[in-house]
Amino acid sequence: MEEVLRNLNKEIGVTGSAVISKDGLVIASALDRDDESVAGMAASVFQCAATASGVMSIGATGMITLEGDSGKAFMIDLPEAFLVVLTNADVNLGRLRIEIRKAASLIRTQM
Numbered sequence: 069m070e071e072v073l074r075n076l077n078k079e080i081g082v083t084g085s086a087v088i089s090k091d092g093l094v095i096a097s098a099l100d101r102d103d104e105s106v107a108g109m110a111a112s113v114f115q116c117a118a119t120a121s122g123v124m125s126i127g128a129t130g131m132i133t134l135e136g137d138s139g140k141a142f143m144i145d146l147p148e149a150f151l152v153v154l155t156n157a158d159v160n161l162g163r164l165r166i167e168i169r170k171a172a173s174l175i176r177t178q179m
Contacts, residue, residue: 069087069095069096069175069178070096070098072171072174072175072178073085073086073087073096073097073098073171074098075171076098076153076167076168076171077098079159079163079164079167080159080160081155081156081158081159081160081164082153082154082155082159082164083100083139083154083155083156084097084098084099084100084101084106084153084154085097085098085099085151085152085153085154085171086098086099086103086106086107086110086151086152087146087149087150087151087152087175088106088107088110088111088149088150088151088152089107089111089148089149090111090114090115090148090149090150091111092107092108092110092111092112093107094107095149099154106152106154107152110141110143110150110152111150113132113134113141113143114129114132114143114145114150117129117132117143128145129145130144130145131143131144131145131165131168131169132144137157138156138157139154139155139156139157140154140155140157140159140161141153141154141155142155142164142165142168144168144169144172145172146172146175146176146179147176147179148179149179151168151171151172151175153168153171
């Protein structure tokens with residue numbers, strides 16, 4: 069799992085990635101910052117988005133994109149966890165979304 073994260077971090081614009089349990093615990097991390105804080109906040113965002121998608125009747129939450137002034141955060145659902153990918157502002161979104169989906173598929177086989 070760590071190798072998949074390290075490879076994902078090699079993508080241009082990616083600043084870190086982690087696999088987080090649904091309750092906010094770090095399963096695997098390749099982050100350059102406080103992974104426990106990122107895990108807790110990401111779990112909160114993911115849970116709120118899952119609730120919102122149910123209320124809005126848009127189906128299960130697949131991928132969440134959070135955009136800020138200096139970067140982006142992507143969260144993609146895994147069976148018992150989710151993958152978090154942090155980027156800078158200049159990331160190629162199309163390519164990265166493909167790479168995130170590939171990484172998520174690889175991680176699912178390891179869980």
